[in-house]
Amino acid sequence: NDTFGAVILANATTNILRGYKLVASAPGGTTTETPVPPILPLATRKVGFRILHSGKATTNRVAMSVRLARGGTTADTRTFFLGVRSKDQTHRETFVSGLDGSVQYYSLVPARPLPGSHEKPGLVLSAHGASVEAAGQAGCYSPKTWVHVAAPTNRRPYGFDWEDWGRRDAMEVLDLLQKKLGTDPNRTYLTGHSMGGHGTWQLGVTFPDRFAAIAPSAGWISFQSYGGGKRPEPTNRVQRLIQRAWTPGDTLALATNYLQQGIYILHGDADDNVPVSEARTMRAALSGFHHDFTWHEQPGAGHWWGNQCVDWPPIFDWFARHRIPDDEGVGRLQFVTGNPGVSATSHWATIEAQEHALALSGVDIRWDSGARRFSGTTENVARLSLRLDRLAPGPVPTVELDGQSVTNLVAVGNSGRRVWLARSGGHWKAGGPGSPSEKGPHRYGPFKEAFGHRMFFVYGTGGTAEENAWAFAKARFDAESFWYRGNASVDVVPDTAFDASKDRDRGVILYGNADGNGAWKSLLADSPVQVRRGAVRVGTREITGSDLACLFLRPRPGSDVACVGVVAGSGMAGLRLTDRMPYFMAGVAYPDVTVFGSDALSKGWGGARAAGYFGNDWTVENGEIAWEGDESR
Template sequence: MKVKKTMMNKSILLILLFGYQFASGQQTYVFTKGLFVNGVHHYGREALYIDTVAWQLYNQTLQKPQALTTAKQDSATNRITWTAIAADSAGVFKSRRFGAGGYLYLTYTAKRHQNVLLNIKGNSAVYFNGVLHAGDPYGAGWLYIPVTLKKGLNELYVRTYFQTSAAIIFPEKPVMISTADSTMPHVVLNKQNGVLQGAVVIINSGLQDLKNYQLKSIVSGKTLLTNTPVIPAMSSRKVIFNFDARDISSTGKYDCSITLQNKNKSVDEKQFILEAVDSSAKYSTTFRSQVDGSLQYYSVTPQLNGTKDNAALFLSVHGAGVEAIGQAKAYQSKDWGTLVAATNRRPRGFNWEDWGRLDALEVLNLAKEKFKPDPQRIYLTGHSMGGHGTWFLGAAYPGNWAAIAPCSGYPTLKDYGSADGKIPDSSKDIFEQMLLRAGNQSDVISLANNYKPFGVYILHGDSDKVVSVNYARQMKKLLAAFHPDFNYYEYSGGEHWFGDQSVDWKPLFDFFKWHTRLADTAVNQIDFTTSSPGISSTYRWASILQQQHPLQYSNLKLVRDRRHNKITGSTKNIHMLQFSLKDLGANTTVSISLDKSDTIKYTTVSANDSIILELRQNKWVAGAAPSLNEKGPHRYGTFKEAFNHNMVFVYGTAGDKQENEWSLNKARYDAETWYYRGNGAVDVIADKAYSLTKYKDRGIVLFGNSNTNSAWKELLNDCPILVEKNKITAGNKVWRGGDLGAYFVWPVKSSFITSVAVISGTGLKGMQAASANQYFAGASGFPDFMIYNIDMLQSGAHAVKMAGFFNNEWKLDSEEFKLQQ
């Protein structure tokens, strides 16, 4: 049914007011008084973190805070104390010191044991009765976390961000649909609208897993049923549902009704608004991500006068806090191409690195398939954080673009940290150096030679107070030293956003129009740098398959003489290469000379031939393709790689009560964070439910150790790192004690693409030390493995025992890790 104007305005108002309640009648308790302390933690874009409150909590030395009591004693004269703080009339706690490593302490006295929903805005995490839960750092307001009130005193340690509000909601029923964070497409008229997909959040604050439930959708009288995945007890999950919009034939707003049902019995029902638009309007479309099976979306600014094959394609990456549809709406339609805006999986997400990078690549590939552009006219642009995304994606994938245009952007997260802080530029500590090496892909300054093959247009307002114009000037100076084809424009008086022309700037698109990408056959010179073949391995007809030293920069300089069938060049930090020889034809003898090694002569056997080269004893020789069980572009590490292939979280149930509770709570915490950070959804299962057959080719995140998680034996029996109760063994090195923690990755031997990421500890303290999930911070560096003890929360890198990378054969190699002496 098409929505009347008055109904539409009411629905929008309800959405705008959606804060501490789902519907009228639900009781809500808003916190108004608390205690605050700052300067007690540091979480950033690296594996290390400092947290005095967490350290005391895990060591059971945390005293109940009171006004003016000590939270941290740095020295005899430097004492950090708790201070009383009150919320304002809107229930918001504010302090100039928020965001400076602070905690807000809140309490609630309950009359009885009861499951409720916790809604906190403006925090990065919270300990509720000692259990860690995800935060809502950007104040979105739609994160509702099921928790259990115990009778009597309940304590909250809220890790503050900026201004913070907190409430407890007493739900009318244990299972509910929340539409506050729905992912929905537009209905585009005259397209295939029979089965479209949306996603809503189902909240389960009951004690039983939800199994065999369905979502029923009704749009304009058309009904569709969708089976839901399992939603574990005391958790929430974003769930995909299908809807049929084929009977919508005119633009406007329409009701969509969804009902959660079990055995045909309604459990909850919600309505929200669909928007139908003409095919010439800007619109959003959804897709199921290959990263985790969740529903994501991208937005489109259609080509003027209809999409045409072999037109241009513009990929636009948005700034922090901007939705993809807002990005698309900033552009006027062009008569020579289509613009698509990816999402980074969230408006802030991952800074276009890690899973934001994968989202951009997914959208690019989907857009190529849908719009069939001219492969030589694909362009990349973005604003603010998207300006960084443009610099990063441009450098990581130089073969993709005819030209790029960063607008009001910063180049690296070493200089401009955004919400999660900066990546440390350097360190004197050998362990931190190893950790920072895992984030080398983020440093586009070290990858700058990759910009050489395409045009670069830099646009920045000279009065930008958010991202200083000095970043643009820095890149202008860098490019001027070597780049033959870039343009630079400072908009006089322009602030960070000076209207739609901040991105939709005619000279920028004119610059694009003048540039086309050369075909591979026309590219005979290569200068390509990568920090990891697992992120970026190939430029044109050359691929870096393996490095000598993982995650250090590798460089390849080549000259191809097609007239004489010669390839010459130099390499840095490369162990194995592959050259495509298809441009040279069959039965052609090719001469290859690298790094002053003996010339290799090879005769092609087909018109689509290639050659593998391997560095042996400092000489290049013709070799064979490495086994897929070895490291390669298909699976290279690091720890975070296991989160890339429709991952499943496997918690342990074979330990004692406290260990099992930690494992389940940690899996829930990571699932909550993945949902918030990445608009994601993940299966959370017990170890006894896991099997290699059932979860074939899916990444695994395993919580626990070899004694507490029964899936360990099946997944890690050949791993050189073994975590047991009170003991960690890595090769011939052994550490003992119950306070040791570990992160490491290991290939799943029954698959050629997936890995298992292990989050482990030798006892409860070690497990608790592994609780932080900074791996979800964009571009945070995590190596293949890292072993430490609980004192890392106090002393940082000094408590790291071992950190580094496996070699190309997934073996421990003393050259590739650092060990505490």
């Protein structure tokens, strides 16, 4: 009964509103006061507040009053009605997201264990379809005796197709509920319908050791297979590097990860929304290597044929017969990832860094517990760690990778003993934990990964009047777009109010360039990418012109986790060009750094001037950057 709510505040004036607070109260509860952050002119802002209530009521709902006040003056008051539920009824629960500090919710169908049962319950994560609320998804399930069913939101009914921030929402809810409900982590499952079926394929293939079994219902595979979203073939190296940024969303490229899960595929054979060919394609792909999947086509069924589309008894029977094995029981591990910053670990192996950023990386390693030996092969792996504390105790194992014996290994680590290995010049050697200042699972890129860690949007005020107006409008537009698409809540501040010495583990998104944004010097003075009026420089190379748009990210100085994302232009034409870069859409991806010219408006990615990835030390020299017309580099 100690929970959170949120309301939308609208500022219809042309002034920034400051000094307000939300006062929330309800009969039988405790009044709470929450400071309201500044609300930009002609803008909306989602603001969370605390709800403290006994949970006792004479009816099945409680009236809650929320008052907006400043000083002794009340600006507005609204009354909301909250349903009262017993703990074993289907209900919503709210939480504060670590992504942006906003209030989010999930719906929960609590398990109803049989009398005398002391077994830890399992957990099923259920992903909803397009336009469906998480509460509606949960309402399709009857309670189970042995497993909770939880429906995250994907941040909105349409959200992000369970990719990008939708993926983060699902995994944030999973982590929260496993801890809060004390579920059996070895009995964790994933299902979903339609867009949520795609989410099931995507989340399952991205985090293969988190789910014992998955069950997509009427699910589509990827943007390339469904809805005419075929990607153009790249014609030069710049475009090939841009294309790499899409790797984490390529379901079929990651498909060998499904070997770690049992799979139940459900589809109506008369589906006129998501054609049954999507399921049949996955069945054909799995048939070549997978031996633990089953398939059911419902005769004559369309896209939605009642609650049994998701609450299908054979699916739950399938789930009940699958468990995630303990690490010691994993004798062979095949794991691939497109981005260690998204998914780096499966059981005892972690791909810490890649040789070629966002190209597919993989390991195929066997663990011989009797001989205490790891042996296997890797692809596109620069750093690797093998966790030992979940294996049977004993001496440090021997390791053979890619036909090479690795000697002088030492197990280190406080939060989990590991051996660390590094590859250089084609040779493996013993290593140690990577420096937090280097790329790793904690911070990797590409550009869209900067939108996290409760980021600020910081707009420039030191440019021309036209540049300043653009920076303010763009930051406000992005904040409202992220709310509209992702139910987010973002602090938007001018460069004059931003203090780089504070809140160093919060992300920052800068709008403008080095000549117009006063926060640039404190955050990006040492950046190898510099954008000024008339030019963009990446490393030692420079492109001139006033119509250049540049998106890039860098590690935030003084932080081991946060990034600085930059939305920049070399002039008004370049700044306005960023308005046409839809980075809040799923299926759209950008490398660590991308530079476009204004001809991108007619040529698409044919207008890209440069693109690529920083090295694992975040330098240009050790990275891969391609330039227009320069295929030799």
